[in-house]
Amino acid sequence: MQPTGRAVPAPHPDAESQPFWDAAAQGRFLIKRCTSCGEAHWFPRTLCPFCWSDKTEWIEGSGTGTIYSWTVMHRAKPPYAVAYVELAEGPRMLTNIVECDLDRLHIGQQVELVFTPTSGEDTPPVPMFRPIGG
Amino acid sequence: MTIRGAAYIVGAFEHPTRFAPDKSHAQLHAEVAAGAIADAGLSKADIDGYFCSGDAPGGLQSLLNYLNLEVRHVDSTDIGGVSPIVQVAHAAEAIALGKCNVALITLAGRPKADDVRTGTTPRIRHAAAPDVQWEYPYAIPTAVSYALAAQRHMYEFGTTSEQLAWIKVAASHHAQHNPNAVLRDVVTVEDVVNSPMVADPLHRLDCCVISDGGGAVIVARPEIARKLNRPLVRVLGAGETTKHQAGGKIDLTYTGAARTGPIAFAEAGVAVSDIKYVSLYDSFTITVLLQLEDLGFCAKGKGGAFVADGNLISGVGRLPFNTDGGGLCNNHPANRGGITKIIEAVRQLRGEAHPAVQVANCDLALVHGTGGQLATRHGSGTLILERE
Ligand SMILES: [Zn+2]
Numbered sequence: 001m002q003p004t005g006r007a008v009p010a011p012h013p014d015a016e017s018q019p020f021w022d023a024a025a026q027g028r029f030l031i032k033r034c035t036s037c038g039e040a041h042w043f044p045r046t047l048c049p050f051c052w053s054d055k056t057e058w059i060e061g062s063g064t065g066t067i068y069s070w071t072v073m074h075r076a077k078p079p080y081a082v083a084y085v086e087l088a089e090g091p092r093m094l095t096n097i098v099e100c101d102l103d104r105l106h107i108g109q110q111v112e113l114v115f116t117p118t119s120g121e122d123t124p125p126v127p128m129f130r131p132i133g134g
Numbered sequence: 135m136t137i138r139g140a141a142y143i144v145g146a147f148e149h150p151t152r153f154a155p156d157k158s159h160a161q162l163h164a165e166v167a168a169g170a171i172a173d174a175g176l177s178k179a180d181i182d183g184y185f186c187s188g189d190a191p192g193g194l195q196s197l198l199n200y201l202n203l204e205v206r207h208v209d210s211t212d213i214g215g216v217s218p219i220v221q222v223a224h225a226a227e228a229i230a231l232g233k234c235n236v237a238l239i240t241l242a243g244r245p246k247a248d249d250v251r252t253g254t255t256p257r258i259r260h261a262a263a264p265d266v267q268w269e270y271p272y273a274i275p276t277a278v279s280y281a282l283a284a285q286r287h288m289y290e291f292g293t294t295s296e297q298l299a300w301i302k303v304a305a306s307h308h309a310q311h312n313p314n315a316v317l318r319d320v321v322t323v324e325d326v327v328n329s330p331m332v333a334d335p336l337h338r339l340d341c342c343v344i345s346d347g348g349g350a351v352i353v354a355r356p357e358i359a360r361k362l363n364r365p366l367v368r369v370l371g372a373g374e375t376t377k378h379q380a381g382g383k384i385d386l387t388y389t390g391a392a393r394t395g396p397i398a399f400a401e402a403g404v405a406v407s408d409i410k411y412v413s414l415y416d417s418f419t420i421t422v423l424l425q426l427e428d429l430g431f432c433a434k435g436k437g438g439a440f441v442a443d444g445n446l447i448s449g450v451g452r453l454p455f456n457t458d459g460g461g462l463c464n465n466h467p468a469n470r471g472g473i474t475k476i477i478e479a480v481r482q483l484r485g486e487a488h489p490a491v492q493v494a495n496c497d498l499a500l501v502h503g504t505g506g507q508l509a510t511r512h513g514s515g516t517l518i519l520e521r522e
Contacts, residue, residue, distance in 0.1 A: 006273065008271050009258065009270060009271050010271070011267060011268075011271055012261045012262055012267040012270075013267075014262065014264075014267070016264075017267065039381070040382070041381040041382045042268075042379075042381070042382035043264075043265060043268040043379075043382075045264075048381075049380075049381035049382075050381055068286065068386075069282045069283070069285045069286040069289070069386055069509075070282070070285060070334075071278055071281035071282050071285055071333045071334045071335075071336075072331075072333065072334050073254075073273070073275065073277070073278050073332075073333050074330070074331045074332060074333065074334070075254040075277075075332055075333075076254075076273070080273065082272055082273070082274060082278050082282065082333075083282075084282060084384070084386070084509070087382075090382065091381070091382025091383070092379075092382050092383070092384050093382065094268070094269055094272060094274070094379075094509075094510065095272055096272045096273075107285070107286070107289045118271065126271045126272075128272075
């Protein structure tokens with residue numbers, strides 16, 4: 001039983017995103033930060049999307065954030081929640097909210113990372129979020 | 135250099151079908167092309183520029199092969215359902231530069247016949263795209279993308295479902311006069327907010343229809359337009375852009391219209407208050423509300439109050455919109471509605487809209503589209519047209 005109630009398709013790693021998914025397979029959530037301009041960004045890129053410097057580094061994300069916007073897809077069976085989570089490090093990340101009461105989701109709600117298994121064979125889990133304190 | 139006055143829309147045709155299991159996809163493109171060239175009073179041999187976008191089966195080369203057109207200018211710009219709107223501007227640019235004289239733009243599809251429910255069913259397209267690989271595991275059908283924007287707008291500005299519903303109500307008042315419209319019944323605010331929830335806060339009646347069909351327009355240089363026996367619809371100004379996730383700094387409360395509107399108004403040399411009629415992309419009610427704010431018809435955050443109480447209904451409110459019933463009630467062929475937005479604006483400027491919805495002395499119209507996924511990446515295009 002997936003926490004989302006649906007099969008989560010496996011991610012599609014490429015040469016640039018492979019380190020992220022390798023870390024995810026070990027339960028570590030990485031984000032990218034630029035050492036030239038100091039900004040963290042999402043989704044991870046080799047060249048900083050703000051200044052195009054190649055001086056970016058992987059850092060361990062805190063895995064906490066707040067809901068910037070959310071919706072529940074009611075036409076799916078069972079329904080599931082999609083949100084933009086504003087990470088503690090700053091960037092807003094598209095994701096699912098799981099292990100939650102779908103009727104009590106709200107903007108500003110505090111959430112934490114939970115890796116969710118994907119449906120492929122030996123494929124890495126994807127980062128999702130759940131409300132802090134249930 | 136400007137496209138102001140460089141070209142005219144001389145032909146426009148909307149396919150009457152809304153369900154076409156008996157027609158091929160390419161056939162629909164051919165039928166709308168033939169309809170538009172006949173409407174202009176021109177012939178196939180006059181076409182020397184061809185424009186199509188993501189709905190074209192096999193792309194530009196296959197359709198040129200199928201249509202048996204030999205042209206000297208092509209454009210397959212694809213930024214979603216808005217594409218034909220920006221292609222009118224591209225056609226005007228090409229005409230201004232002498233690259234073609236008569237440009238054909240087509241859009242057609244059969245998502246109804248093919249049972250493609252793109253709004254509510256996640257489809258994995260371009261899984262290897264640099265950004266899509268970070269989205270598809272989360273299952274983001276189109277309705278979800280627009281719902282995320284609606285939810286944030288409600289949070290920041292107090293916009294209500296009842297206010298959004300007025301956009302559908304206005305569209306339905308117009309669609310009752312359109313015999314081809316998918317939905318012809320007039321609906322109330324209560325009907326909309328009591329319809330089943332699709333993706334919070336968007337209800338079923340906040341969403342556009344799924345239909346087959348298509349449309350085409352012909353853009354021509356002024357010397358040609360003046361020889362034709364049709365009212366003159368002149369291209370005055372245009373703007374185009376895409377808006378995206380901005381490295382993680384995405385702000386869902388506005389669309390690319392905030393950039394394209396000022397560019398188009400500056401080129402056209404007209405003010406927002408001069409516009410008599412608007413064709414606005416209405417994939418969802420929230421799409422209309424955001425565009426109205428971003429284009430400057432009301433202040434940011436005031437769109438809910440602006441659309442309420444029938445303000446978008448022709449003959450009732452201050453700013454008649456989508457008098458054919460729009461995507462919300464009439465037609466959203468190919469799951470892309472840009473071409474129908476141009477066509478109804480041309481009807482209004484020519485005085486050929488249904489008499490019950492025709493805007494009096496409609497000499498200046500704005501067409502705007504939002505294509506793709508509102509909450510991740512979308513294309514925006516504004517076009518300002520004038521009856522000469
Ligand atoms: Zn940087």
